[in-house]
Amino acid sequence: MEFINILEWGVSILLVFFALAAVISKKLLTAIVFLSVLSMAAVAAFALLRAPDVAVTEAVIGSGLVTFIFVASIRGLRKAGEGL
Amino acid sequence: MRKVFAAGLVILFGVVLLLGLSKTMDIAGYEDGLISGKPAEAYINKNVTEESGEIIYGETKDAETGSANMVTSVIANYRSFDTLGEVTVLFLAAVGVSMLIGGSGKEKKRKKSGFILRTAAGIIFPVMLITGIYIFTHGHLTPGGGFPGGSMIASSFLLLYMADEKFSLKLSGFKFAEGIAGSLYVLAGAAGLFIGGYFLMNFLPTGTVGTLFSAGIIPIIYVIIGLKVGSEITGIISDMLKEEVSV
Amino acid sequence: MIRLASLLLILIGLYGIFSTRNVIKILVGVNIMELGVNIFIISVGFVSGGIAPILTSGSFSSALEFVDPLAQALVLTSIVIGLGITALGLVFARKIHSKYGTYDLNAAGGSKDD
Numbered sequence: 001m002e003f004i005n006i007l008e009w010g011v012s013i014l015l016v017f018f019a020l021a022a023v024i025s026k027k028l029l030t031a032i033v034f035l036s037v038l039s040m041a042a043v044a045a046f047a048l049l050r051a052p053d054v055a056v057t058e059a060v061i062g063s064g065l066v067t068f069i070f071v072a073s074i075r076g077l078r079k080a081g082e083g084l
Numbered sequence: 085m086r087k088v089f090a091a092g093l094v095i096l097f098g099v100v101l102l103l104g105l106s107k108t109m110d111i112a113g114y115e116d117g118l119i120s121g122k123p124a125e126a127y128i129n130k131n132v133t134e135e136s137g138e139i140i141y142g143e144t145k146d147a148e149t150g151s152a153n154m155v156t157s158v159i160a161n162y163r164s165f166d167t168l169g170e171v172t173v174l175f176l177a178a179v180g181v182s183m184l185i186g187g188s189g190k191e192k193k194r195k196k197s198g199f200i201l202r203t204a205a206g207i208i209f210p211v212m213l214i215t216g217i218y219i220f221t222h223g224h225l226t227p228g229g230g231f232p233g234g235s236m237i238a239s240s241f242l243l244l245y246m247a248d249e250k251f252s253l254k255l256s257g258f259k260f261a262e263g264i265a266g267s268l269y270v271l272a273g274a275a276g277l278f279i280g281g282y283f284l285m286n287f288l289p290t291g292t293v294g295t296l297f298s299a300g301i302i303p304i305i306y307v308i309i310g311l312k313v314g315s316e317i318t319g320i321i322s323d324m325l326k327e328e329v330s331v
Numbered sequence: 332m333i334r335l336a337s338l339l340l341i342l343i344g345l346y347g348i349f350s351t352r353n354v355i356k357i358l359v360g361v362n363i364m365e366l367g368v369n370i371f372i373i374s375v376g377f378v379s380g381g382i383a384p385i386l387t388s389g390s391f392s393s394a395l396e397f398v399d400p401l402a403q404a405l406v407l408t409s410i411v412i413g414l415g416i417t418a419l420g421l422v423f424a425r426k427i428h429s430k431y432g433t434y435d436l437n438a439a440g441g442s443k444d445d
Contacts, residue, residue, distance in 0.1 A: 051373050052227035054373065070355070072325060075192070141386045154397070
């Protein structure tokens, strides 16, 4: 197979794997970390689809600011695993 | 029990969605169609209102928008009214956050940070600030624009919050700058109405495609948007770190 | 292949919203759905063999074959609005926690005569 096909398959498998890990995990902090990694995989997908503006915007907003406002909301809990 | 119901419902919806979509488009591949015939062809060739020939980087003078980045010319010139609506929605979200939390709350206590973070923040903060300003002033030449540039400025202030436990911003200056920048966008549109005939018209001369002083009013609009988004998100970050006054 | 992954991402986000009672995990599911929709819109505008829609000294003429720039402009707006919605939702979650003491939506009900 060509190199581009291998890259596309790899990025697609990573996207689905990280999304499943974020939804299934029992602790809250683990889910937030997996969401941040998922947005980095989405930046790789945007770069493969030839969209540089969208990739830069998602990199700055999705992995820096969204992760911060999630973590700042669960800081006061004694155990971060108060999830269901 | 709840998870079994959720899985069943999602599988049912998923089967309907995938079967319906596979009849109109090719799900596992991409279409080989060309751009011609779609509405985006007029945006690429820059002949929406008047006829023009081929656009060449560095040579064409006085084209319709004159910006080398096509996504920028769509956002800030052809569809500028939608960008005004988006700036309004972001403003509403910031006002909602500030009304529900802000006011007279004290800030939560932060721990003293380590040695690496304190030293590195002094070096990285000016570099991040200048990179953010570079991204939104060159929005018509390189990928990026006003929105990631303003967010990078807000992230640099977040880095200062993390590194120093006694740092706190005076928010009144930021909220004042945000209001001024928002009104300047509407005033630029009204100036286009008086000079040319329709709201948000591009009334400055567009020079050669590819140089820094080109594309008319587009760099000015992106500087306004970059300052507005930067001060807005800094306000949201500073409000999220406050202590909660009991309801 | 990326188009199929984005449709699966929408379905996984929907499962994440239905299957939990914690407010913060519901917001994580909403974020996953938004990512899926954005990737799907850009993959609709992709042209095989096209190049990125920006004129540089390498690709200097407007007669080459470009990828659709209109889809990318719409997704840029959508990403920034998603940030605003997530911030507002988390502020509501904090208000729920400070009034009822928990993030669980079943335990945080009102009284019967509300």
